[in-house]
Amino acid sequence: MNELSKAYNHAEVEDKIYKLWIDSGYFNPDNLPNAEKREPFTIIMPPPNVTGTLHIGHALFATIQDILTRFKRMQGKKALWLPGTDHAAIATQSKVEAELYKKEKKTRFDFSREEFLKMVEDYAQQSHDTIISQLKRLGASADWSREAYTLDEPRTLAVRTAFKTMYDDGIIYRGARIVNWDPKLKTTVSDDEIEYKQQTDPFFHFKYGPFEIGTVRPETKFGDKYVVMHPDDKRYQNYKHGQKIELEWINGPLTATVIKDEAADMEFGSGVMTITPAHSAIDFEIAKRHGLDIEQIIDDRGILLPIAGEFAGQHIKKARALIVEKLQKKGLLVKTDEGYIHNVATNSRGGGIIEPQIKEQWFIDVNREFPMRHSEIAGIKSGQMVTLKQLMRHVVQEGLIKIIPEHFEKIYFHWIDNLRDWCISRQIWYGHQIPVWYRASLPSPGVGEGSRERSDNQEIYCDITPPKGEGWTQDTDTLDTWFSSGLWTFSTLGWPIEKTIDFDHKLVDLVKTGSKIKTYRLTNKQVAVGETVTTHNSQSGQLFGYLKIKSVKQMTLGEIDLKTDGHEKYTDQQEFFNTFRNYYPALDVSANSPVWIYDFEYKNQPDLNLYHPTDVMETGYDILFFWVARMILMTTYHTGQIPFKTVYLHGLVRDKDRQKMSKSKGNVIDPLGVIDTYGTDALRFALIFSTAAGNDIPLSEDKIKGMKHFANKLWNISRYILMNLPANTKLQIPNLKPEPKTEADKEILSKLDAVIKSATKNLDDFHLHEAAQEIYQFAWHEFADVYIEASKKQLADTETKQNTEAILLHCLIAILKLLHPFMPFVTEELWGKLHPVKSGKAGQPSAEFNGVKEEKLVKNDDLLIVQDWPK
């Protein structure tokens, strides 16, 4: 036994302990003691973007999720915390583009798509490695063997499968709509990614025939030939809907049409406006309502089109002043208000100012009814007609998914009620390319399975793999990053689970276990060794499990020796053949029929079956809509299950003055710097101490420092106890039964009991901060301050010496266990002082303890990480 040093030195401990855990294999739930008997508990990690390094927000989510995972693991659950990273399409690409422009003054269009993608991938890879190693430093007990990436191969299959299914259901459609166009990144962005920024601009009042109209954007006004007013506006009651008015405008005379629409605000300005349907969402709606002409004025680079007459070809930024000047010369400028404050829509992922444009894009229809293919959701039957909106509302309203804190449920409903179709196509290059191919339509029929005829003589094909034949080109757009993120809870667990095997009655294949053929099936393709196929219940279609092919043998049916190789049910060859004939009447079964005999390994609990629906989704409230809502949408639709039972939303980490942390304010706390100075445990404890779910979290260096003191206190408590106990006592820990003799004994044991019960309940209820606080209180101010002081006298008295030793040890063990989820490193290290372990695989005996070879005493499954939670 090594003497403990006077103070806890995290730097010496953390790497060593993390390696011990990795070597034990316990982060992978399949390796846990009695794994097969454990109930699953699953958290899928919200994948950090591969756009840089770890910040304090990552430290927070990693801490909370690790606490929950470690707690459940100790409670005997088959605890899976599945990690991953997100390619964050638009954010990553724009970051690389910004760097490129800064360094070389080049844009992505100076490279080929492949060259550019290579650069983005290199950046993403490097960023990924940094983030993963940083998560490990936080003590994350995630199962790295299952790590996923939103852009890796299994996820690509999931994305394409999801797209095709929704396309076939008519949920995904392509249409020309007004979309948020970012001329800077040259892509659309979804409504949720828009960020409004306040801006001050001149506001112009122009004479428009008999009316006065106002605008900040004269450059959009060329095509304005509709003048809109509220039907109840008394000032304009003499003008009739549809009335034509001749007037003089920018480039000459124009015939304007009066439109009465309630969208016009009588309070604003003159109460009259002209509309630009091609470049304003509201105007577009008005135009559609009245069946008006829609004309594009500005192209997607911000250049004026021929409709602008003499201004055509100019950039809108330059043209504005010239247009105003011209209108002024024509006497149409009434006045200019300088300093008009208004909001401008910008792209929050890259900063460009949004120019609404009408473009052909891909959308997910949230209001279209479709038959639910398969449902395990209470209150929704398989085959029932539903919409995505209804599904999203239902699972939260019925309490199938619980959101913590609860008031976010109201915000969630409010969002759903205002939800419009989700634009999922982006014109950037980094991401999942849309699995749709086009070619000019051929007169002959005979198009493939995934193809559809289109009215514009363009053939369109959607499938997981490219179409066969000449002349197909793939859609150049990529998918919104949240499309793949929406699949995250189930794509990480192996969905779509099976390789579909199409039956076409050409070959017979048999699968066997051991020497006996157990089942047979018909396929049109040979399955290779190492591949995995699935078996289903032929009636219900429910998944049984995976068959992993170990070997393949080809022969004819007649060659099968029923005695050694035969199906277990049959001894007579004719009877064997007859069974095939009954099953597959269309097949001409004879002794010459070719067969493939597969030897396989059967796995009947694939991850998806076992770990999905997951238990907890832990993430920031700021991505409730972006992500949580989209996961609910995608998961209910594709799997007929809920993605998770509980959504735990944490707040933003702020500084001690409640200010947002930002580089420009210089108040950023770098988690890695803090870890170096104070240790991971101190940072983790500071992050959850006194912070309730959903509230923003004030964090200061003083607080972290205080928690380092606590780690040290724990160290010294252990040190005191170890110094006062004879070595052989330590070996008998399981046999020690604390028997209270004094008042102090009774008091501490009853308080321990109370804190165990309360902390357990609080952890079960996701009140992590309260659990942390009461354990802290107990350890420091009850156990250390009171009982340890009392123990000094009790240990000196032979009457009370033994029970005091037992109680000290009993309490210490309980405290180490209770604190382990919160402060994993220091507790594991101290536990190791009680139960020394050698690194090695789980279950291997440790060779040495206390200088004595005691092979049978200590095993690696004595690591604290897998101890039973105290009761």
Add this chain to the structure above:
RNA sequence: GGGCAUUUAGCUCAGUUGGUUAGAGCGUUGCAUUCACAUUGCAAAGGUCACUGGUUCGAGUCCAGUAAUGCCCACCA
């Protein structure tokens, strides 16, 4: 404009279904220290629980209203 929250000690915040004397961390003041720990211990000061009214035997907690603050959504041509 619509919605959602917050208001408790000097500061930052807990306080789960109503129930003794409202708690913690940091900070402040005094004392102690050959003791496992000065990264310590003991003690103290500090609160009209934003305000007004109501329900109740009893309200920080429930209800209504007022005020201040913060966030989200929509967005004005």
